[in-house]
Amino acid sequence: MTAIAPSRDVAPGVPARSLAAELEGRTRFAAVLRYATMPLLLTGVSIWLYLYVKGHELDSIEARLLNQDFLVDKLLEHVRLAGFATLAVVAIAVPLGTLLTRPLLRRLTPIAVTVANIGQAIPSLGLIAFFPVVMAQVGFRPALYALVLHTALGVLRNTMVGLDQVDEAVIEAGRGMGMTKLGVLFRIELPLAVPIILAGIRTAVVLNVGSATLGTFISAGTLGDFISIGHALNREAVLITGATLTAVLALGIDWIAGIAERVLRPRGL
Amino acid sequence: MGAMNRRLALLAALATALVAVTAATLAAASPVQRGCTIKGTAKNDVLRGTAKADVICGLAGNDVIHGRGGSDLLVGGRGNDSFFAGDAKLDRISGGPGKDRAVADWPDRLLGVERIIRVGVFLSQFNLRGATFTVGSKQFTEQIILGHITKQALEFTGARVNDQIRLGGTSVNRQALVSGRIDMYWEYTGTGWITHLNKTQPIDNARQQWLAVKREDAGNGITWLDRAPFDNTYAFAVRQEAVSRFNVRKISDFGALIRTRSRDATLCVTNEFLVRDDGLPGVERHYGFRWPRDQVAVLDAGVIYQATDQGRVCNFGIVFATDGRIEGLGLTVLNDDKKFFPIYNPALNVRTSVFQRYPKLAPMFGGIARALTNARMQRMNADVDMRGRTPEDVARNFLRQNKLIR
Numbered sequence: 154m155t156a157i158a159p160s161r162d163v164a165p166g167v168p169a170r171s172l173a174a175e176l177e178g179r180t181r182f183a184a185v186l187r188y189a190t191m192p193l194l195l196t197g198v199s200i201w202l203y204l205y206v207k208g209h210e211l212d213s214i215e216a217r218l219l220n221q222d223f224l225v226d227k228l229l230e231h232v233r234l235a236g237f238a239t240l241a242v243v244a245i246a247v248p249l250g251t252l253l254t255r256p257l258l259r260r261l262t263p264i265a266v267t268v269a270n271i272g273q274a275i276p277s278l279g280l281i282a283f284f285p286v287v288m289a290q291v292g293f294r295p296a297l298y299a300l301v302l303h304t305a306l307g308v309l310r311n312t313m314v315g316l317d318q319v320d321e322a323v324i325e326a327g328r329g330m331g332m333t334k335l336g337v338l339f340r341i342e343l344p345l346a347v348p349i350i351l352a353g354i355r356t357a358v359v360l361n362v363g364s365a366t367l368g369t370f371i372s373a374g375t376l377g378d379f380i381s382i383g384h385a386l387n388r389e390a391v392l393i394t395g396a397t398l399t400a401v402l403a404l405g406i407d408w409i410a411g412i413a414e415r416v417l418r419p420r421g422l
Numbered sequence: 423m424g425a426m427n428r429r430l431a432l433l434a435a436l437a438t439a440l441v442a443v444t445a446a447t448l449a450a451a452s453p454v455q456r457g458c459t460i461k462g463t464a465k466n467d468v469l470r471g472t473a474k475a476d477v478i479c480g481l482a483g484n485d486v487i488h489g490r491g492g493s494d495l496l497v498g499g500r501g502n503d504s505f506f507a508g509d510a511k512l513d514r515i516s517g518g519p520g521k522d523r524a525v526a527d528w529p530d531r532l533l534g535v536e537r538i539i540r541v542g543v544f545l546s547q548f549n550l551r552g553a554t555f556t557v558g559s560k561q562f563t564e565q566i567i568l569g570h571i572t573k574q575a576l577e578f579t580g581a582r583v584n585d586q587i588r589l590g591g592t593s594v595n596r597q598a599l600v601s602g603r604i605d606m607y608w609e610y611t612g613t614g615w616i617t618h619l620n621k622t623q624p625i626d627n628a629r630q631q632w633l634a635v636k637r638e639d640a641g642n643g644i645t646w647l648d649r650a651p652f653d654n655t656y657a658f659a660v661r662q663e664a665v666s667r668f669n670v671r672k673i674s675d676f677g678a679l680i681r682t683r684s685r686d687a688t689l690c691v692t693n694e695f696l697v698r699d700d701g702l703p704g705v706e707r708h709y710g711f712r713w714p715r716d717q718v719a720v721l722d723a724g725v726i727y728q729a730t731d732q733g734r735v736c737n738f739g740i741v742f743a744t745d746g747r748i749e750g751l752g753l754t755v756l757n758d759d760k761k762f763f764p765i766y767n768p769a770l771n772v773r774t775s776v777f778q779r780y781p782k783l784a785p786m787f788g789g790i791a792r793a794l795t796n797a798r799m800q801r802m803n804a805d806v807d808m809r810g811r812t813p814e815d816v817a818r819n820f821l822r823q824n825k826l827i828r
Contacts, residue, residue, distance in 0.1 A: 386617050
């Protein structure tokens with residue numbers, strides 16, 4: 154079993170420091186370049202997409218899809234679905250993962266990890282198709298549940314692994330200093346597990362942004378509409394717009410999550 | 423005396439010419455008369471052949487000629503003759519002057535016969551031994567059945583078939599056809615026009631639509647063979663028991679429903695129906711209502727039948743007119759009273775290079791297409807979707823019942 158490793162945006166050997174500290178340092182130029190590459194790239198791609206669509210003569214089918222109202226509509230549906238799914242995942246999986254690593258429930262950890270591994274192996278398309286059937290309902294809610302179930306397991310697993318890899322000796326030391334069990338959890342274990350938990354959440358959010366496209370199949374809209382309609386009606390510009398926007402959104406959010414990961418990572422780690 | 427001689431000579435010449443012309447005519451009319459194995463008289467005869475190859479000549483009179491076994495040559499001669507040659511052997515029939523009638527097998531060659539009734543199997547006249555074809559199809563029931571009909575028909579003529587039935591969706595099949603990975607699949611005229619040729623306005627006459635798509639697609643190296651009469655167009659459906667509750671029997675009734683009981687006006691559509699000119703935007707413009715978009719659920723085509731039958735997600739659904747589940751689930755199709763929906767006749771699409779090598783594919787699939795009526799296609803779809811029969815069986819049954827194969 155492997156946890157998703159915390160991302161290494163820093164060159165090996167360079168001690169990880171806070172963003173602010175790093176920006177002040179001698180590596181300032183390199184750091185700016187590193188952080189600016191992705192947004193520059195994404196901006197470039199977006200401009201290319203805009204010019205591509207603009208230079209394309211739209212027929213009435215394409216015009217119904219590639220207009221500002223529809224685009225904004227779908228983008229908002231997409232962000233709303235992926236955003237709520239990620240929030241729900243964090244709210245469910247982190248506490249649950251913490252609970253499962255407490256001594257009382259510790260014996261369940263291997264079982265939970267196995268279940269989590271299996272859960273993640275179910276294709277997201279299967280989950281998207283499953284919820285409308287059992288709920289007899291389509292749209293936002295079944296899509297949300299499917300995404301949550303699909304990505305929660307990764308975060309759950311990373312939470313448990315993150316807490317598990319905290320050195321026993323450090324916990325003992327905390328207890329020895331007279332800290333309560335809860336104090337040890339919040340002041341030692343969780344902070345030490347944060348990088349791994351954050352890596353899990355970052356993966357989850359990117360996965361959610363990508364999988365949200367599947368919402369198109371159960372009436373939840375999203376940018377997936379462009380992809381499926383573009384494919385069904387052989388309108389390349391529509392398909393490319395949907396696919397490109399989804400990719401830009403996923404990479405952009407991954408970039409933000411990368412920065413958040415650095416900022417939120419406890420100092421001294 | 424000289425004058426007398428001249429007249430005699432003239433008469434003689436005339437007589438000679440007359441005899442010569444008569445002989446020539448007779449010889450031309452029945453070049454095989456001398457080879458007749460069974461010969462009638464100048465009166466009305468009833469002639470019966472043997473199990474071997476006969477040459478039966480009726481000569482003048484209203485003759486009745488039975489070929490019976492063997493590849494026969496039947497010559498009727500003058501008079502209203504009747505031929506019976508439905509013996510599953512390749513016969514040749516020459517009716518000659520008069521109103522002749524014949525019962526003959528599909529492969530039999532007939533000349534000068536005014537009324538022909540074909541018996542036996544249609545495809546026995548084609549021979550594609552040595553040819554190999556790759557047949558594709560889309561993934562829904564009707565397409566799978568059409569794929570198997572094509573495969574079995576080709577195999578009946580001796581061709582070998584590489585089975586790519588259920589290859590993928592519309593664009594996958596189209597790309598495979600253009601790139602040469604498959605040689606043929608059934609496409610609908612409306613789909614060819616709107617999806618492949620990127621048009622937005624359909625043509626409302628079935629034949630004109632077929633001609634237009636055939637003409638324009640020729641430039642892409644695709645040959646459209648004859649269209650089948652069945653029309654797999656879009657239709658609005660509702661569960662039978664709810665028709666009176668909503669009081670919607672035709673599409674123009676939707677306007678009132680949306681105005682007065684908008685909560686009941688829930689609709690399931692496919693995502694493409696939402697944006698096609700021949701989809702919801704066109705329906706709304708044609709009928710003059712606007713369906714509230716938050717009452718529209720977008721689902722996969724296959725799911726809509728169940729959803730419409732259950733009536734939880736939506737009371738109305740967009741379905742395909744020939745789908746067997748309409749009958750199977752007891753759905754009622756609403757009347758398109760202002761004639762909006764375009765025509766979707768299927769026709770076998772063949773790569774032009776393949777068609778040029780095997781031009782016989784045109785009459786062959788023309789004959790098959792003619793037999794594909796709305797009622798038959800609906801029943802075949804229902805046989806698979808509702809009665810659990812396999813598409814292979816249903817296809818074979820169709821070909822046999824319509825005397826296309828043995």
